Amino acid sequence: MFASPTVRVSLLFVAVALAGLVFADIAITTSNPWRDLGRFFLGVVTPDFFSTEGLATALLRTIAFAFVGVALGSFFGFILALVYKAYPVRMFCAFIRAIHELFWALIFLQFFGFHPLTGVLAIAIPYAGIFAKVYSEILDEADPEPARLLPPGTGAVATFLFARIPDCWVQLRTYTAYRLECGLRSSAILGFVGLPTLGFYLETSFSQGLYSEAGAMLVLFYVLIATMPLWVRPKALPFYLVAAPFFLGEGLPIVWGNVARFFTEDIVPAPLRNNEGLTALGSWFGDLMISEALPGIWNTLLLTQIALVATGLLALLAFPLISTHFGGPVRRTSGHVALVIARSTPEYILAYILLQLWGPSMLPAVVALALHNGGIIGHLIGRQTNGIRLRPDAPAGFNRYSYELVPRVYRGFLAFLFYRWEIIMRETAILGILGIYTLGFYVDSAIQNIQFDRALVLILLTAALNIGIDALSRYIRRRLALQTMPTC
Amino acid sequence: MAGFDLTALTASFGGERVIGPLSLTVEAGQQVALVGKSGAGKSTLIKLIYQRVAGHAALVPQELGLVNALPVFHNIYMGRLDEHANWYNALTLIRPFRKDREEIRSLLERLDMKEKLWVPTASLSGGQRQRVAIGRAIYRNAGLLLADEPISALDGPMAHKVMTLLCERFQTSVIALHDVEMALAYCNRIIGIQDGQVALDESSKRLSANDILNLY
Numbered sequence: 001m002f003a004s005p006t007v008r009v010s011l012l013f014v015a016v017a018l019a020g021l022v023f024a025d026i027a028i029t030t031s032n033p034w035r036d037l038g039r040f041f042l043g044v045v046t047p048d049f050f051s052t053e054g055l056a057t058a059l060l061r062t063i064a065f066a067f068v069g070v071a072l073g074s075f076f077g078f079i080l081a082l083v084y085k086a087y088p089v090r091m092f093c094a095f096i097r098a099i100h101e102l103f104w105a106l107i108f109l110q111f112f113g114f115h116p117l118t119g120v121l122a123i124a125i126p127y128a129g130i131f132a133k134v135y136s137e138i139l140d141e142a143d144p145e146p147a148r149l150l151p152p153g154t155g156a157v158a159t160f161l162f163a164r165i166p167d168c169w170v171q172l173r174t175y176t177a178y179r180l181e182c183g184l185r186s187s188a189i190l191g192f193v194g195l196p197t198l199g200f201y202l203e204t205s206f207s208q209g210l211y212s213e214a215g216a217m218l219v220l221f222y223v224l225i226a227t228m229p230l231w232v233r234p235k236a237l238p239f240y241l242v243a244a245p246f247f248l249g250e251g252l253p254i255v256w257g258n259v260a261r262f263f264t265e266d267i268v269p270a271p272l273r274n275n276e277g278l279t280a281l282g283s284w285f286g287d288l289m290i291s292e293a294l295p296g297i298w299n300t301l302l303l304t305q306i307a308l309v310a311t312g313l314l315a316l317l318a319f320p321l322i323s324t325h326f327g328g329p330v331r332r333t334s335g336h337v338a339l340v341i342a343r344s345t346p347e348y349i350l351a352y353i354l355l356q357l358w359g360p361s362m363l364p365a366v367v368a369l370a371l372h373n374g375g376i377i378g379h380l381i382g383r384q385t386n387g388i389r390l391r392p393d394a395p396a397g398f399n400r401y402s403y404e405l406v407p408r409v410y411r412g413f414l415a416f417l418f419y420r421w422e423i424i425m426r427e428t429a430i431l432g433i434l435g436i437y438t439l440g441f442y443v444d445s446a447i448q449n450i451q452f453d454r455a456l457v458l459i460l461l462t463a464a465l466n467i468g469i470d471a472l473s474r475y476i477r478r479r480l481a482l483q484t485m486p487t488c
Numbered sequence: 489m490a491g492f493d494l495t496a497l498t499a500s501f502g503g504e505r506v507i508g509p510l511s512l513t514v515e516a517g518q519q520v521a522l523v524g525k526s527g528a529g530k531s532t533l534i535k536l537i538y539q540r541v542a543g544h545a546a547l548v549p550q551e552l553g554l555v556n557a558l559p560v561f562h563n564i565y566m567g568r569l570d571e572h573a574n575w576y577n578a579l580t581l582i583r584p585f586r587k588d589r590e591e592i593r594s595l596l597e598r599l600d601m602k603e604k605l606w607v608p609t610a611s612l613s614g615g616q617r618q619r620v621a622i623g624r625a626i627y628r629n630a631g632l633l634l635a636d637e638p639i640s641a642l643d644g645p646m647a648h649k650v651m652t653l654l655c656e657r658f659q660t661s662v663i664a665l666h667d668v669e670m671a672l673a674y675c676n677r678i679i680g681i682q683d684g685q686v687a688l689d690e691s692s693k694r695l696s697a698n699d700i701l702n703l704y
Contacts, residue, residue, distance in 0.1 A: 151630070158577040170579075
């Protein structure tokens with residue numbers, strides 16, 4: 001078994017994560033974490049839907065930002081997908097999607113302020129990069145034969161409309177709908193940097209210990225996501241799209257002077273701005289690298305690797321919950337509910353809640369990342385096992401799990417896990433804003449200290465790190481011949 | 489384009505020659521049946537001819553090349569995308585014009601499947617799918633037909649009906665057929681392919697089924 005390359009790669013990653021645990025700061029620092037956790041769960045089961053009138057508005061704003069952001073992202077992503085073969089386009093898309101929505105929001109906040117444009121662009125820009133990549137992959141999958149059979153002289157537009165689009169229409173639609181769900185999550189967490197969406201109210205209620213109020217918001221958010229198939233209808237979409245821009249709220253007006261100053265002064269490295277020469281720039285950069293960038297990168301990598309392995313373990317443990325090869329309908333239904341809750345909760349919100357309850361360390365972040373991503377992969381793998389037909393005399397219980405199912409789904413499992421590696425790293429970096437010492441922490445502190453030049457360098461480093469991990473992940477997937485369609 | 493005169497037809501897969509080098513001349517008015525064992529190179533030859541005439545022929549490939557998500561109507565309409573402006577084609581995708589609807593409906597009537605006009609091709613049977621590909625080739629209005637086993641999934645009466653229709657609509661054609669009787673009945677020239685070379689080339693009047701079976 002140890003001769004199998006997939007097993008060897010898995011063991012290597014487990015070993016790295018275990019070594020990482022030695023250096024990682026994993027502790028529960030609050031005096032009474034379990035009592036707080038209990039009070040929180042009590043809040044979730046006794047939600048108070050009528051405490052603030054802001055709740056309905058927050059929900060409406062969350063949906064509006066998601067719709068406008070995802071619609072713009074999908075539109076421009078589609079256009080970019082048409083020219084995705086060009087190397088500069090690929091690089092541009094890789095770059096804009098390597099920067100997390102919250103980082104984009106933090107950047108735009110500095111010069112657009114609390115204007116709706118900040119939230120819309122924070123979603124639309126990284127989503128356009130993701131849409132461009134996935135749309136172009138889907139379009140490449142279309143059967144090339146019909147286009148070859150067209151009469152010579154058929155125009156490019158007609159060829160595209162008849163021979164390409166219809167063949168991948170269903171995949172395009174499914175993926176866009178999935179992204180809209182992600183957009184709702186992104187929109188919700190934008191509230192944590194002050195935009196008027198769900199996260200804002202969640203943070204307020206939580207910090208005041210109003211757990212029933214926070215519980216109500218979470219419950220409503222789950223309902224919103226779980227009922228998406230009911231209210232996101234093709235016929236209703238044009239209505240939503242036209243209406244959404246009107247529900248973004250007023251925000252504060254844009255001060256264009258700030259925009260100009262941001263680009264011409266704020267983000268120019270301080271030594272250049274003050275004409276201190278290249279030596280000063282060198283020491284400025286060196287200081288930034290040693291005191292902020294390197295510790296940030298180290299912690300980000302450490303947390304990513306631990307969270308990745310924890311995600312994998314959790315997914316492997318969780319998939320039997322929804323697999324038809326185990327248990328009865330009751331267990332499967334509750335398993336479904338558990339996995340839907342795990343994957344519907346944005347990592348950021350999970351991490352925020354756990355940090356409040358357990359105190360600042362890497363532990364809440366690892367648990368949050370593992371719960372969310374493990375929930376997603378567990379769900380996909382569980383569904384995959386339902387397509388497997390076992391022989392009638394196949395073993396039951398743990399033997400069925402370990403001999404019949406895991407070996408069959410393991411390659412698919414690894415493919416999903418490596419696919420999410422980059423996503424986990426993006427999230428790890430951003431969780432720094434909550435006070436864990438990853439790159440996001442240093443970005444956030446630089447912004448708090450009004451050092452946008454430093455913040456921008458750190459954000460660019462984060463993007464570079466993401467692009468690197470993405471390349472490494474693709475290399476490993478290619479070496480192990482793992483294939484995935486982008487469904488997660 | 490009706491007939492063609494091609495020389496140095498050759499194709500290799502993985503360094504192994506599967507066809508040619510051979511020359512082939514087909515005059516306007518010749519209806520050619522390609523016969524021979526499976527694997528002799530008939531499909532490759534048909535694809536090769538299609539490439540060399542630069543697409544100026546109606547092609548029915550073995551894998552049909554249908555857009556599964558589109559209804560029968562649009563799959564057939566695709567045969568004439570070049571004749572209309574982009575806006576016309578785009579509108580047709582949403583709501584076809586009456587003139588095209590009627591023309592394609594009457595074509596489908598000849599193929600015995602006019603009730604399937606708006607059914608997505610994904611949900612059709614193998615024989616129905618084959619007839620859609622044939623419908624597209626006929627609608628294409630080219631002077632030359634290239635077809636690779638176009639009746640392999642059709643039952644007896646339907647196969648005869650389709651072959652009659654093809655002969656009526658195309659004066660010039662090259663059709664790969666594994667059914668020797670059909671080849672003799674509907675084509676006026678028989679070309680036998682063996683190991684990538686022409687092993688037999690005769691008017692069908694001067695051949696009997698037994699002469700051809702030697703190739704198999």
